[in-house]
Amino acid sequence: MSDSSLENLPKGWKSVPSDLGSDQTAFKGVQWGKAMMWIFLLSDTFIFSCFLISYMKGRASTVVDWPNTSHVFSLDFMGVPVPLLLIAIMTFVLITSSGTMALAVKYGYEKNRKMCGHLILATAIGGLIFVGMQAFEWSKLIHEGVRPWSNPFGAGQFGSYFFMITGFHGTHVSIGVIFLFIFARKVYRGDFDKGRRGFFTTMKSDYVSIEILGLYWHFVDLVWVFIFAFFYLW
């Protein structure tokens, strides 16, 4: 990409009409894969919005009372039930992994292969811990009798929405973790330095892929914040 032709473009808001009015690309200097990820995430935002709006509607119109969430989600710590304990740790881990991901992107662009690989691995492990704790929370709730169709604490829809939405989010995290491991291997192997061709796509690898994966990862974290707010704080 010839960056010189992109340097003279207008900045700030003026760039919007100028970019949209131009030929070739609407997002100047943005790699295709990155633009694709943004649009995919926009679409995914609609999926999660539909889930959460359905949840609000479902919660608002049940005939039985909604369970008391601070009671349901509390964890016994040295004999004392502490509400939100597990979830606070989970959220902390996930947000931290976003930080390591951001650093991985930075080191990737600096072609610091080792640091980049370590940080991606750290991110993947963070995600794995999150999924593990989620599995723990699910099994704890299941032991207490919460099922997708009913639960001893109140409206049956609680379990339905909880398992569906956290499950859908957990699937996103798990997919992200799988890709993080794959990418860690690719970074360590030097694929992005050598421009090694992809196994499926036969296209050359580039460090921008790490940023694209990072976008996905940050999105998954951001969605978690909303799920956290709607399920645990409401």
Added chain:
Amino acid sequence: MSDEQDHKLEAKSDYVADASSVSTPDIDAVPAAELPDQELYHSHSWWTTYVFSQDAKYIGIQYALTAIGTGLLGLVLSWLMRIQLAFPGLGWLEPSSYYQFVTMHGMIMVVYLLTALFLGGFGNLLIPLMCGARDMAFPYVNMLSYWAFVVAVLVLLASFFVPGGPTGAGWTLYPPQAITAGTPGYNGGIILMLISLILFVAGFTMGGLNYIITVLQLRARGMTLMRMPLTIWGIFTATVLAMFAFPALLVGCLMMTLDSLLGTSFFMPAMVSLGEKLTHEGGSPILFQHLFWFFGHPEVYIVALPAFGIVSDLLSVHSRKTIFGYRMMVWAIVGIGALSFFVWAHHMYVSGMNPWFGFFFATTTLIIAVPTAIKVYNWILTLWRGNIQLSLPMLFSLGFIVTFLNGGLTGLFLGNVTVDVPLSDTYFVVAHFHMVMGIAPILVIFGAIYHWYPLITGRMMDETLGKIHFWITFLGSYAIYFPMHYQGFVGVPRRYFEIYDSPYIDTSTLLLNKFITIAVLIVGAAQLLFLYNLFASARLGKKSEKNPWKANSLEWQTPQMPPEHGNWGKELPKVYRWPYDFSVPGAKEDYIPQNQPPSEIIGAKVEKT
């Protein structure tokens, strides 16, 4: 235009001509390339060329053939239903089969035929060619998209072979009835339908990302957004709608799958079924309707906007005239697309939702009529004093305008709550949506196939067969749907598998039902002519010239016709103008292709675009 103005234009072009003869001809300059040439995947075997192809043109044809094949099943189902309606005494169909056929016909036609054909078929074929790209941005993902679609179709068809057969819930799949005993396929077919839809959405998302990125990031040098053919604008906007509307369908399908398989109660209220209280309670059936129609209404425009775009191009090319109000057309497409997300509950006036909702949604619905009317006026003004060629694409385009207007006007009736309530669930509704989003887009599809067939095969389709096909299809559709409007007004309800002589049904209905059925059989049979034409012309058709319709858009300007892998040979095209410069005064030919440099057409009074 006054003579004085004419004179000025001429003077200006004279000046340009002088300048070019003296100094360097930089009137041909286009902005420098921002990106290196796209790296392509080259296939090495028969499998990777024709089956798991990564070339958008092949994928487009694969999509189109799969969609048409599935659509034929939908057509046969409509025959079976009509025979049952015309001759209820025969006992031709079981009630349950009738409902299953209604459901499958609707879902197949809307999703697996129209959406797949317009976006997957024409989108893949035309976006790279018309934008001046070598291929889609992500050929591998594009290939996955097609195969996900194939799996979705297979899962859908598999539902015919499970115990209980396919679902008979109607294409809207409303719970609780869709998954409750008494509805055909309530525990087998519906699951396959939901899974098939989920797969379709996943596959479409992969394709849709490709279409959007290709349009936004892979255009040729000089190809600004406002120089794109309206076809691309229509397909692009429809894809954006799909990316934001399908999530609601996905979520609805997922929740209903869980309701059915796991026994959750997202949509299921407490119910008594077959004398027993079901275990479900506390769910909201209305929630599904909202999710479904938040997808369902944009879906109408996902089908309509590509048709709008394509028909604009066909009208312009075949009347040798500039499209009237190009910018207005673009903004109308975008405006309709945006508004389509705010009208969904006009499908739910009788659902029992708050009447104030109806008031709001009636208003937004009627506002959509404004950009839509702009489009219809602009099509007519494009034709006005044009050099109209009554070629096959033009005939179908004219048929589209009339049919779309018809269906659109009945939409105004149904958009008003007070008028809709008595007409709801009658044949008036059936007639309305078949006219506006069945026949109208299908006519455009036919026109588009006749128009772009040479681009795919290098041969023309047979004109005489095509004309017979057109007249039977066009007049036949009116024979089918006009009586249905009347039936709706006299109150014949839809989705009844048997309409017999009774004090509640007007006697004329019985006779009309026979008439409609005969028309359906004839129109359906005429499609066989089309199919014969489609396949036979690939071998027997007259060889086409390089640019048979003398069109301006880039897809006809490739070095080879039909275009080969990579589309453009060594060098990508450079674009100097929009694709609508027809019959320009002073030009040698009556068309100026988008990639013809200004230095070659000196003296032509081209508008700056």
